């Protein structure tokens with residue numbers, strides 16, 4: 433059956449509310465609530481990068497991916513135009529993903545260190561990855577309105593996963609803010625004011641710990657702001673917290 437389509441912020445809120453995880457994944461893929469992002473994701477998919485000219489881009493929103501009963505949730509910003517927006521899986525086929533999945537493999541949370549396409553055999557152990565905003569934005573910068581329009585998707589996902597979560601790893605300050613907002617929306621008491629984001633920062637919230645991690649973007653990895661040992665340390669700590 434075809435999933436219903438959200439054309440507005442109200443439509444997103446209505447379709448996300450009370451949806452199962454499977455329904456969230458199906459419905460978000462059909463979402464068209466942000467005109468600028470719909471236009472951009474489809475334009476990128478049509479025009480393509482020269483090196484991917486013979487590929488069919490996904491060109492749609494990217495659902496969460498990984499375990500359906502995770503102990504660890506990794507929250508990123510948004511799909512990359514020629515990464516997730518091309519391959520259809522979050523962090524797959526871009527440089528940030530190269531770093532992330534290699535690290536997940538090193539700490540025992542992935543069965544292989546690479547992530548290139550949907551059928552590449554990659555599996556995560558007890559871990560799920562989501563983007564706070566599900567469509568690729570120009571310059572990787574969603575507007576505040578787009579962030580808020582998309583929020584019900586991650587809010588619903590977090591509320592469904594919350595009972596089993598032991599660690600939420602936030603990649604960058606955008607993911608940090610989105611995670612705290614979703615956890616609060618799910619009814620978890622969260623500190624006010626919100627703790628400041630930083631790499632390695634840990635905020636215990638009962639059975640769950642929120643961990644800050646610099647985003648593995650080239651901006652951080654090329655400059656040495658984020659190193660492999662730094663990324664491994666946070667993801668390894670998450671594995672420890674989730675007893676994985």
Ligand code: SF4
Pocket residue numbers: 444460463464465466469470493565566567578581582583
């Ligand atoms: S960013 Fe989110 S709310 Fe906006 S169109 Fe994409 S999936 Fe829908």
